[in-house]
Amino acid sequence: MGDDGLAERIAGLVAMSSGDSRRDTLIRLTCGRALSVPPLPLPADLLDESTEEDRMLAAFAEQFAVDVSGIGDNQRGRFLEVFGNNAFRVVVAVFIADFVPRVWAGCEAVGLGRPGSCDEVAWDDSSDPIGALLNGFAPAVARLRELDPVTTEIVRLRGATQHNCRLCKSLRDGDALDAGGSEDLYTQIERYESAEGLSEAHKAALRYVDALIWSPSAIAPEVADGVRKHFSRKQVWELTLDVMRNACNKIAVSLGADAPRVASGTERYSIGEDGQPVYADIA
Template sequence: MSDASADRLARLVTLSSGDDRADTLIRLTCGRALSLPPLPSPVDPPDGHTDAEQILTAFAEQFSVDVTGISDNQRNRFIGAYGDNAFRVVVAIFVADLLPRVWAGCAALGLGKPGWTAEAVLDRDADPVAVVLGGFVPAVARMREVDAVTTEVVRLRGAEAHNCRLCKSLREGHALDAGGSEDLYSQIADFERAEGLTDAHKAALRYVDALVWSPSRIEPEVVDGMRKHFSGKQMLEITLDVMRNAANKIAVSMGADAPRVAEGTERYEVDEQGQTIFA
C-alpha cells in the first residue's frame, strides 16, 4: 500500500466546510445514504436543524444517492442558503461521499482502509477546494500502473453515471493513441455484451458500478474479477480513479458541467504533473 496515497486520503479527512455543525450533518447524512460508516464527526449531532441545515442535508443526501437528481430549485435554495461558501460546502460533501466508498472498495479488495481514522481533527483554515482539486485530483492522475485505455474506460463509465456533460464530451489523448476509439467507448453502456472490451475492462467496469451504486454491497464476483486481472497497485489506482473522476459530481451538483464543445468531442491529455491540457 502506498504511504503517499494513504497520506493523501488522511489529509482529505481533515477538510472542513468551515462549520462544525455543517460538517457533522454532512458526514452523517452521506454515511447514512451510502449505508456505510461515516467520516468522524467533529461535534455531536444537533438536536434541531435550522432551515439552512435542512436544505444542506437534503442536498448532501441527493448528492450521494444520485447527483443527477439535484434540481434547479434544490440547487438554487442551497446556493441561497450558503452564498459565497456554497462551493466549499459542496467539496466537503464530496469528501464525505467519496471517502467511505474508497474505504469500502479497498477493504473488499483486501487493501485495507488507507488513510482511515476514527478521530475528527479538522483543519478549518485549509481551503478544501485547493486540497481536493489542486492536490488530490492531479496526484491520482499522475498514477500510471493502469494502462491509458482502461483508465479512460473507467472515467467514461463514471461520466455517464453522473451525467457530467463536460466529461462525456472529452477524450483523453494517450488513450486514443493506445487504441481507444469511439467504437470502443460506445460499447461501455452495454459492456457485459460488448465484444470490443476485454475481460479486464469488464471487471473494472463492474467495480466502478459497485462503487457508484452499491458501495456497501460489493459482490464477491466483482472482487474476484478485479483480483484476477489487476495487481494490488492497479486495484488501488482504479479505486482512487473512481474518486478522482467523481469530482465531476461537484460540477454537476452546481450546474457547472457544460461541455466545452457544442458538438462531438474534444481531445485532452493528462500531463506528467497530472494536469489537464486541452488541445
C-alpha cells in the same frame, strides 16, 4: 498502499472542514446513511433541533450521494442562495463525505484495508479543502501510471455517464486514443457485459466502478474477485482512486457547471506532467 502519498492525502481530506464543524457532522451523517456505509469521523455533536437550513443541506447532500444528476434547478438555487460565496467549499465537503467512504468500502472489499483512516483525526479547520482535493489529491491520482491508458479512459467514461457530466462525456483522452481507444470501443461501455470489444479485465473494472458508484455497501465478492484476478494490488489501488478522481465531476454537476467546451462532438485532451488536464485550443 505503496509510497505514492495518497493515503496521507485522503487522511488530510478527512480532517478538513466546510468552515462549520456542526455542518460537517450533518453532511457526514447524511452521506453515510444515504450510502448505508459508516460515515466519516464526526467533528461535533448535532443539536436535537434542526433548522430549515439544516434540512435543505441534508436534502442536498443526500441527493448528491444517491444520484447527483437528480439535483434540479430549484434545489441548486436554494443551496447557492443559502451558502453564497462559501457554496463551493461546502460542496467539496459534501463530496469528501460522499466519496471517501466509498473508497474505503472498495478497498476493504478487495483486501486493501482503509488507507488514510485514523483512530484519532487531527482536525484542520483552516486549510482549504478545495485546493487539497482539486489541486492536490486529484492531480496526484492522475499521475499514477500502473493502469494502461485505455482502461483508465474506459473507467472515466463510465463514471461520466453514471453521473451525467456533460463536460466529461465530451472529452477524449489523447493517450488512450493513441493506445487503441476508439469511439467504436467506447460506445460498448454502456452495455459492457455483452460487449465483444471489451476485454474481461475491462468488464471486471467496470463492474467495480458500478459497485463503487451505486452499491458501495454491498460490493459482491465476485466483483472484488474479478478485479483481483485481472489487476495487481497497485492497479486496484489506482482503479479505486480513479473512480474517486473522476467523481469530482459530481461537484460541477451539482452546481450546474458541467457544460461541455464544444458545441458538438468530442474534444481531445491530455494529462500534463503536473497531473492537470490540458485541453486543446478552441477557436
